[in-house]
Amino acid sequence: MNSEPLIRILFVEDLPSDTELAERVLQKEGLHFSSIRVDTEKEFLKALEEFQPDLIISDYSMPGFDGMKALKISLKKDPALPFIILTGSMNEETAVDCMKVGATDYVIKGHLKKLPFAIKEALEQKKIRSAKEEAERENREHQEELEAIYQNSPLMMILLDKERRVRKINGFAVESLGRFSEKLIGRRIGEVLRCLHALDDPKGCGFGSFCGHCTIRRTVEDAFETGHNHQNIEADLTFSINGKEVVATFLFSTTKLAIGKQPMVLVSILDITERKQMEEAIRLSEERYRTVIEEIDEGYYEVDLTGNFTFVNDSMTRQLQYSKEELIGMNFRSYIPQEETDGVYKIFNRSYRTGEIIKWYPVTNIRKDGTPHFFEDSISCRRDKEGRVIGFRGISRDITERKQTEDRLNQTLENLRKAMGGIIQVISATVETRDPYTSGHQKRVADLARAIAGEMGLAEDQRDGLRMAGTIHDLGKVSIPAEILSKPTSLTDLEYRLIQTHSQTGFDILKGIEFPWPIADIVLQHHERMNGSGYPRGLKREDISPEARILMVADVVEAMASYRPYRPALGIEAALEEIEKNKGVLYDSRVVDVCLRLFREKGFSFE
Template sequence: MPKILAIDDKKDNLITLSALLKNLMPDCAVISAQSGLEGIKKARAELPDVILLDVKMPEMDGFETCRRLRSDENTNHIPVIMITAIKIDPWSRIKGMEIGADAFLAKPIDEGELVSQIKVALRIKKAEDALRAERDILEKSVQEKTVHLLQEITERKQAEGGLRESEKLYRSLFEKMINGFAYCRMLFEDGRPQDFIYLVVNDAFELQTGLKDVVGKRVTEVIPGIREADPQLFEIYGRVAMTGRPERFEMFLNILQMWFWVSVYSPAKDHFVAVFDVITERKKAEGKLTHTLENLRNALTGIIQVIAATVETRDPYTAGHQRRTADLARTIAGEMGLTEDQQDGLLMAGIIHDLGKVSIPAEILSKPTQLTDIEYKLIKEHSQIGYEILKNIDFPWPIAEIVLKHHERLNGSGYPQGLKGKEICLEARILMVADVVEAMASYRPYRPALGIEAALEEIEKNKGILYDSRVVEVCLGLFREKGFSFE
């Protein structure tokens, strides 16, 4: 019976999805998890056939959960279908593809598309499982036969016996291999690998490396300067030949200016077999993709900065406030150990956290006297307005939520929703502290700058009451111990 693991932080969503799956696919077993960490644990324990993963989750979102599943050898083969609350934008699709998602579904979930995506994923996994099992059996069989034949060749050479019949059998196994193949004897000096001699190579070896007539020769003779240019190659081959433990690795050989994937094992003491493939073109393609993704990320950053500049033209007296607040928030996040991705998201949210002020009259924003109750009420609406502007943009980070909640307070005295404690996401708790510190330390039309010490005293006095204690401690440490200052 196929097993489906559904991961969503909302219990109601899990109940609905489970009921839907049981109705549409009664032959499947459904497992539920209410967080990324719980989902990872259940994936390792249950080894489901498909994972349905919600993108928007607190603590650990769907992207980070998918990345961890893909980095675990026990779960990296399981198809992952990511589910998002709104239409999938290119940024989320690129990010999902980058970390290994297999497909995307948008809420509300179309039943036909859901069943179709799951069935496709099940077919792919079934085929991959069968292929993996067949490959393992074939690899084991070929390795066993190759090892046996190579040992026989070595023994016969040592005994000065005939080699022709064994060589025919041996070549029937590896000459048709697509991968390059080299059987070598390692040469040691004072226990350290110094050179190796090519004993047998196949046609693919010559085709992929361009090296010819290497049998019986030392590698330092075939490729002068290789030991100095690529000493790590000798270390790995020597280690395998000495210990007998196989290794797999990717390496750029400086002397040949080529990338290689290599699987190496030892059929006999001081000997090794290297099966390899040239992956230079693949590496170039990966480099181009990385460059493209970086360009897209830079473009997004530029757009956000333009939006921030637009906001500041409405309120010239606070010019630079959003950037300074964002820089402090990101620095705090880094000190707290948040991931690079979370830090990037917090920086972007900080740069446009006052976006909602575009709807507030400029004369109110720059009023040099105390605001009336009506004017203050209008000012307080800016975080909700900013959220409304941003909520339908599927950023790679929860920017709209951070903007909405950055004026909330732990005791529920903030706005616009009066949230308390853990109802406020960690990023918003960080941004609120950075926002208060920068605002108090800087000049405003209705008051002079209060100074950084007054700002630090404010957050210290209200630590655990209005502001997150851990965030406050980190912020205080940055200014008082590590010399942080606003530029």
């Protein structure tokens, strides 16, 4: 039985097959989860209430409900609920917009292997945020308690003459002492305060012989003799309440005044007994908070505005292999490679200027033994009570092992990519043995298609997929008799219809293979036309994939420019005139413009 907690995943996706594919990837990675799929707003709201997901994975673009709307609903209900955009149609700008609104992460469907890592990181971030928010909540509660105690603590103001007798007393002191003010005037301060030893020595300061060397007596005497004012002198007084001795803690401040010609001392007395108890409680709370910080696996640190460490937890010392004493005062430039320091400075500067919390930026740290380790850091500003930024706090996560694993996976993928490329070349060669007159046609089409895609700014991964599709786009011709493929005269209607089946046949052969690109669909659509006059399905405009629009132009240009058994080569200019004449009608306008520019301005040619 899996001991990992069950992760409840809510998929917002209109295609069940896409959800099933994602679930298989998560199962392969060993994630312990349950999931449901919805594709309407009504179902989504119901699932939030009844299924109570731990994480949401949403497609961005759907017919009746979109990922951005789902994201805003989720944020309104629970801002802390991780929300990952999973789509095959998102560009970089749209992804950034989603992240700004509040999405936790995004994953392209063509890179599903990244989804388990995105889920783990999102849940881990939520866990860290919850721990931090809980610690901050406890700290706020204690601060509020302290403020309440301070606001309700009694403050007594007593004016003493040179005989140390009470001349005046404020109303708050009367209320606090529970006596009428006229009964307090003329009494010694010790009597007023009901000190247990107040009457031991009537000639004393009012605290009796027991207090001959106490802090209160010395403070009052010094104020009379030297005129020196004392602020917040702490002292303990012993009272008799209901026959029991009670010790209370006070803060005394003394100020020498001249009332007429008589020297006076104003004694301000603040009962801080409860506050002292609260300070101890806060100290224990802060100790618990520090314990949480020390026990988390991630490194936690605080730095000043110049980037010098002012605090690090134990995990940080283990990560960098320095002691706390060595790290305190160390500048970030001392352990970050020189080529990365400017980038790190810019990140801190951005947080300083905008107040933004910068999440999980990559950084390399050099350990004490000189070995580099890879980390992800998140930082936020530290502020004083006036709101001024006084430094930064950060969490540092060691991802060295994860990065090494990713590097190994990338190498494996590269090896698989090369192997796949080799297989594609074998398939292409097989097709060409059936149709020797078009030998090299598929490779030349693939080269031109990839060049067009590059000029149009398609991602490298899309260009690779397009090159693969171009290399085998005529795979379906293996089912057509060789004598028809190499026929030197015009084809009959029946023979032409048979030739037209090669797109569908190629699709049927490829559709069961799990390529990381939509190769089967590209092969199927490469003879479609923008106005719907193509085959096999008569698709129009937006129904034709961007890759197929590129491939159809490359296929027409190469075919017209090359020799065929039923006609001589027409030449590249004739081919370019054909696509230029039918731009926007048969062929995508942008693709045609790029293709023309490649040949006429950039010197592209078939090898």
